[in-house]
Amino acid sequence: MPNLKRLPMPLIEVYEWQHSGACMGLDSSVFFSPSRERGAAKHLREQGAKAVCATCPVIEECRDHALAAREPYGVWGGMTVEERELLTRERKAG
Numbered sequence: 001m002p003n004l005k006r007l008p009m010p011l012i013e014v015y016e017w018q019h020s021g022a023c024m025g026l027d028s029s030v031f032f033s034p035s036r037e038r039g040a041a042k043h044l045r046e047q048g049a050k051a052v053c054a055t056c057p058v059i060e061e062c063r064d065h066a067l068a069a070r071e072p073y074g075v076w077g078g079m080t081v082e083e084r085e086l087l088t089r090e091r092k093a094g
Contacts, residue, residue: 022056032074046080053078 018024023031031049033042053059053075063077066084073081 017058017061020058021062022052026052028074031076046075049075050078 030045030052033045037045053062056062056078059077061077063079065071066076066079067088070088071081071084076084079087
């Protein structure tokens with residue numbers, strides 16, 4: 001579950017970056033897996049999501065949001081849940 005206390009207040013200025021995302025208008029299934037998705041299917045979907053993220057003008061804002069909120073699902077800012085968790089652990093170990 002995301003840590004909502006880490007999020008800024010719900011101001012349009014804080015979240016306005018989301019309107020510029022390359023993901024706008026795409027189905028969320030591109031970025032979020034079905035509960036039983038595993039293996040090659042999961043990897044393929046995540047690679048497709050990352051390809052969208054690679055073209056995104058707000059990839060850094062998206063990644064920063066996901067790391068701050070500790071988003072527990074999906075590809076955000078070109079990173080999977082596992083990649084975000086690893087980065088968080090590395091930063092803590094710093």
